[in-house]
Amino acid sequence: MQTEKPQFDRVIILVLDALGLGAMPDVHLVRPNDVGSNTLKHVVRAAGGLSLPNLERLGLGTVAPDSGLRVEPNPISVHSVFSLGYKGADTYLGHQVIMGSRVPDVPEELFEVVRDDVAAALRRHGHHVEPAGDGLAALFVDGRMICGDNLESDPLQTYHCVGSIDDQPYEEIVAVGEILRSVARVRRVVAMGGYGFNAADIRRCTERRPTGQCGVNNVALGLYTSNYVVRHLTSGTKPDVQIPTILKKAGFEVELIGKVADVITCQGAHKEPHVLTQPVLDATYASLARVKRGLIAINIQETDLAGHDESAERYAACLRMSDEGIGRMMDMLGPRDLLIVTGDHGNDPTIGHDKHTREFTPLLVWNPHIKPRGIFMRESLADIAATIADIFDVEAPEIGTSFLDEIQLS
Known part of the structure; x- marks a missing residue:
């Protein structure tokens, strides 16, 4: 024994x-x-x-x-x-x-709840911000990337910032993600980058789900098969x-x-x-x-x-x-x-x-x-x-x- x-x-x-x-x-x-x-x-x-x-x-x-x-x-x-x-x-x-x-134990909420605060914070840092489209809570930032809910995560828990590394250095996507992180109360913000698509593709793949989530459909975009690069910015x-x-x-x-x-x-x-x-x-x-x-x-x-x-x-x-x-x-x-x-x-x-x-x-x-x-x-x-x-x-x-x-x- x-x-x-x-x-x-x-x-x-x-x-x-x-x-x-x-x-x-x-x-x-x-x-x-x-x-x-x-x-x-x-x-x-x-x-x-x-x-x-x-x-x-x-x-x-x-x-x-x-x-x-x-x-x-x-x-x-x-x-x-x-x-x-x-x-x-x-x-x-x-x-x-x-x-x-x-x-x-942190707040759980859709991106639309903090959207205006995120937009204001981005503008204070010199970024151009506009709606991603009619009826969409997600934001189109600098004509190159989208901030919104991460659709592949459960609702209320994760936001994302998605951009093409063909259009800008990945560090710029992370920088916008950090600003989003400074405002967001949810557990996780994901800064996502990939190759082989452009800003128009990202905007075209932005959608609203029945859950209320609004962000980029990364599967439709092909992000996960495009030498995907990611940083997870966490809280709590x-x-x-x-x-x-x-x-x-x-x-x-x-x-x-x-x-x-x-x-x-x-x-x-x-x-x-x-x-x-x-x-x-x-x-x-x-x-x-x-x-x-x-x-x-x-x-x-x-x-x-x-x-x-x-x-x-x-x-x-x-x-x-x-x-x-x-x-x-x-x-x-x-x-x-x-x-x-x-x-x-x-x-x-x-x-x-x-x-x-x-x-x-x-x-x-x-x-x-x-x-x-x-x-x-x-x-x-x-x-x-x-x-x-x-x-x-x-x-x-x-x-x-x-x-x-x-x-x-x-």
Whole structure:
């Protein structure tokens, strides 16, 4: 019988953004458009089958036996399934919970509520502002970009500033996004840029949804397939009760790679907010070669973008690339490393809408000497942060229950 908790020098969290395993039981009440969603199952089916050898041997097919992946009878990980532990289905909210804090309590409102204040702030900074069109709350700024609601997010939570990098430097889009952030009260402002379209295309793709949201239809614009560049400008985060900041203050190394570098605040952390999968993986390999003791957190975002783009084929391709990367990571890990693979919500590209879906996500925990086992479903993604705090013997995050006692090494 194990009497001492296992000792680790490094924990690597890999979030496969939008890797959902099936709709949560409450969706018929809170998100009826998500009824029937099952991101992994539907991607595998649309791809005509999918081989993900590393994720399969870790146990992804085992915890999602109806997905169409190979069901490994003897997975090599400690494996389970997560309930999200937060309302909705959102990367920003999901990552706050993964890092151990409750969802920020900030106002939720449509862009039209703050539109006039945003316009006034932009004009004070010398920008030209006009309505995006008749009956549209979104704003057309400097004849080149649109500020409004982010249509691919749930209503009331996220605004965006969208522009073409063919028309202006991306930094100018971010600068307008920062002004929008200074006025907005919602959780997130997203500064979005891409190539291959112009201001007229952006304005043509600006629309009002039945939800009251008014902004750019980024899927129709083709933004997510145009070397997409993004910054997430957040508000209401609570870094002091989240595991990255707790670890950093305790003297551990913290590196945030991919989208997590934007949506998580941690002063002094090494951050690389890449979007495309290969740069995220390359940065991860470099981090593994560099970090000696602490936390490396990674987000693979392109799976989520494929969901927004309603492209199961692209989603499958991203999973294949990620699986290869996971295999390389595992080859780089030693006996005092712990790898945790999960998701933050779903984004079923076949469900009939371009928003996230409220789904269960996987928990796959691996070390070269781990004793594999299935464990009971976890109630919250915050259990990851609580487990990391337990591993490093630091202050506990705001929420979460450690599963370290479920991990045994041979």
